[in-house]
Amino acid sequence: MDRRKIEENIFKGLMNASMLIILASLVFILVTIIVRGLPAMNLAMITQTPKGGYYLGKEGGILNAIVGSLYLAGGATLLAILISLPVVLYLNIYSKKGSRLVAFTRFSFDVLWGVPSIVYGAFGFTIMLFFGLRASLLGGIIAVALLVLPIMSRAMDEVIRMVPQELLESSYALGATRLQTAFKVVTRQALPGILTAVLIAFGRGIGDAASVIFTAGFTDYIPYSLLRPAATLPLAIFFQLGTPFPEVQERAYASALILTVIILIISIVSRILITRFTKHIVK
Amino acid sequence: MEFKTHIRVRNVNVFYGKEQALKNVSVDIPDRRITAIIGPSGCGKTTLLKSFNRLIDTTDGVRVSGEISVDGENILDPKVEVTHIRKKMGLLSQKPYPLPMSIYDNVAYGPRIHGIKDKKRLDEIVERYLRQSSLWEEVRDRLRTPASRLSVGQQQRLCLARGLAVEPEIILGDEPTSALDPSSSQRIEQRFLELKNQYTIVIVTHILRQARRLADYVIFLYLGELIEHGTAEAIFENPKEQMTREYIKGIIS
Numbered sequence: 001m002d003r004r005k006i007e008e009n010i011f012k013g014l015m016n017a018s019m020l021i022i023l024a025s026l027v028f029i030l031v032t033i034i035v036r037g038l039p040a041m042n043l044a045m046i047t048q049t050p051k052g053g054y055y056l057g058k059e060g061g062i063l064n065a066i067v068g069s070l071y072l073a074g075g076a077t078l079l080a081i082l083i084s085l086p087v088v089l090y091l092n093i094y095s096k097k098g099s100r101l102v103a104f105t106r107f108s109f110d111v112l113w114g115v116p117s118i119v120y121g122a123f124g125f126t127i128m129l130f131f132g133l134r135a136s137l138l139g140g141i142i143a144v145a146l147l148v149l150p151i152m153s154r155a156m157d158e159v160i161r162m163v164p165q166e167l168l169e170s171s172y173a174l175g176a177t178r179l180q181t182a183f184k185v186v187t188r189q190a191l192p193g194i195l196t197a198v199l200i201a202f203g204r205g206i207g208d209a210a211s212v213i214f215t216a217g218f219t220d221y222i223p224y225s226l227l228r229p230a231a232t233l234p235l236a237i238f239f240q241l242g243t244p245f246p247e248v249q250e251r252a253y254a255s256a257l258i259l260t261v262i263i264l265i266i267s268i269v270s271r272i273l274i275t276r277f278t279k280h281i282v283k
Numbered sequence: 284m285e286f287k288t289h290i291r292v293r294n295v296n297v298f299y300g301k302e303q304a305l306k307n308v309s310v311d312i313p314d315r316r317i318t319a320i321i322g323p324s325g326c327g328k329t330t331l332l333k334s335f336n337r338l339i340d341t342t343d344g345v346r347v348s349g350e351i352s353v354d355g356e357n358i359l360d361p362k363v364e365v366t367h368i369r370k371k372m373g374l375l376s377q378k379p380y381p382l383p384m385s386i387y388d389n390v391a392y393g394p395r396i397h398g399i400k401d402k403k404r405l406d407e408i409v410e411r412y413l414r415q416s417s418l419w420e421e422v423r424d425r426l427r428t429p430a431s432r433l434s435v436g437q438q439q440r441l442c443l444a445r446g447l448a449v450e451p452e453i454i455l456g457d458e459p460t461s462a463l464d465p466s467s468s469q470r471i472e473q474r475f476l477e478l479k480n481q482y483t484i485v486i487v488t489h490i491l492r493q494a495r496r497l498a499d500y501v502i503f504l505y506l507g508e509l510i511e512h513g514t515a516e517a518i519f520e521n522p523k524e525q526m527t528r529e530y531i532k533g534i535i536s
């Protein structure tokens with residue numbers, strides 16, 4: 001066989017193997033949590049908070065962690081949007097291209113992206129101590145917002161960079177200010193990408209355990225105030241897995257299943273939203 | 284032919300970093316006429332055009348000196364509000380860029396950002412300018428559909444309507460037909476000929492035949508220098524400069 005054809009085949013094999021590894025990991029994880037979690041799954045899991053002795057195998061559910069996680073990831077995502085959007089709009093619309101500040105900001109995002117989430121937790125905890133705050137939903141929201149901020153900003157930055165300069169010029173030529181152009185034209189054109197960025201950040205935020213362990217704490221109750229501690233699904237999984245009781249460990253897998261389903265639902269809903277918003281995009 | 288000056292250009296120099304794109308250009312652009320800026324690629328045609336509405340400001344590392352007066356106001360004065368200048372001028376770019384919104388919202392975009400909110404007035408504006416750019420009949424039933432679904436030729440007429448809707452005095456065209464098929468190009472040219480009674484039109488073109496068909500006044504640039512300017516007749520029939528003669532004959536390009 002001709003040498004180039006061999007190269008081609010080797011590379012094809014490599015690609016197929018890589019695809020297989022990715023798909024198999026997903027399938028294997030899903031199968032594990034379904035097989036081990038499904039027996040423990042019942043209505044009480046998602047409608048009740050833990051009753052006394054829940055972690056010993058008695059009655060109750062993890063509604064506290066479901067609601068806590070949704071509040072926490074939702075709040076953190078919102079907070080991160082409020083910071084990300086102005087930054088990326090500045091980087092792409094207001095700043096001079098190729099200035100040092102721009103390069104340095106992008107570099108900071110890359111570094112922050114790589115910081116382990118436990119460090120954000122510890123950092124958030126230090127700030128909380130400084131302000132005399134106890135472990136609370138607010139503390140958790142701040143720590144998770146810091147964690148997802150670089151991920152969201154970098155993802156938004158990539159899509160906003162793709163908006164053609166001529167489109168901006170069309171808007172300027174009509175007498176629009178930069179701010180009007182940013183919000184009426186750029187965010188619209190980049191909306192699907194922005195939504196994807198938000199989604200990635202939300203998924204990362206809702207699944208993280210280390211950043212909330214000190215900052216949000218854990219509780220058996222549904223948080224009714226920003227200043228109360230909040231339970232989260234990843235920590236609920238961690239605590240349940242850590243017990244010596246097989247039936248409680250099963251519930252950990254059921255909790256993982258719930259977390260996965262939440263992420264799945266959010267992904268599907270946002271895909272639907274994205275297709276609705278893409279109709280105006282200029283190619 | 285006697286002209287009234289609308290845009291007065293005096294000693295304009297433009298630098299991109301160290302490179303000089305325009306060298307001491309001075310010229311008067313006549314009111315309510317079509318002026319064509321011709322010359323080979325990279326001669327500074329677009330730079331000159333973009334200086335008029337200060338879109339050139341958005342290029343990094345650009346320096347502009349000299350004076351450009353529109354209605355007696357020096358628009359290169361840093362104190363001048365750019366949005367105010369740009370409102371006076373509609374721009375058609377080489378490739379049409381509709382905004383990512385519906386046909387209606389594209390035309391209403393300009394009036395809206397300048398403060399018109401009344402629904403009835405916006406409806407009137409949208410219809411009037413879509414008619415003026417001869418797009419109304421084709422889109423009247425689908426004003427709410429995305430502008431990106433129009434053909435390129437329709438998009439360029441939409442961009443014209445969008446530009447006219449801010450009620451400018453001047454229309455700038457940067458090779459406005461270069462992305463269009465012949466019949467779409469012809470429609471745009473017809474619009475220009477109709478509009479020149481009300482607007483001052485300046486177009487950049489590298490198509491000499493187009494300049495001949497449209498222009499009343501012609502500016503010939505070569506490597507950033509203004510070689511010759513004058514009425515279309517003078518430039519095309521009796522050019523004074525050797526270089527203009529050679530360019531028109533197609534010897535240099």
